[in-house]
Amino acid sequence: MDTLPFGPNAILIHSSATAHRVGCRHNDEALIRSGDHSGWGWIPEATAEQWLRIDEGQALQATEGNTSLSAKRRCKHCPGD
Numbered sequence: 001m002d003t004l005p006f007g008p009n010a011i012l013i014h015s016s017a018t019a020h021r022v023g024c025r026h027n028d029e030a031l032i033r034s035g036d037h038s039g040w041g042w043i044p045e046a047t048a049e050q051w052l053r054i055d056e057g058q059a060l061q062a063t064e065g066n067t068s069l070s071a072k073r074r075c076k077h078c079p080g081d
């Protein structure tokens with residue numbers, strides 16, 4: 001398998017316009033990364049500011065995976081939030 005894991009700075013974006021951090025129980029990161037889990041886009045190296053800004057009504061666009069997706073809110077269950 002050549003599927004790389006997500007780094008700790010990745011933001012995962014679900015098709016419900018919700019952003020998740022790595023390690024959230026809502027994610028199945030191996031499947032998302034491999035493309036077997038549809039309905040997700042992501043930003044492999046995001047900044048803390050990008051994460052925080054999502055909540056201020058600024059949509060964050062995915063750069064990989066399904067790049068048509070953007071996040072408009074942050075998951076409330078993610079680790080470290």
Ligand SMILES: [Zn+2]
Binds near residue numbers: 024076079
């Ligand atoms: Zn989450």
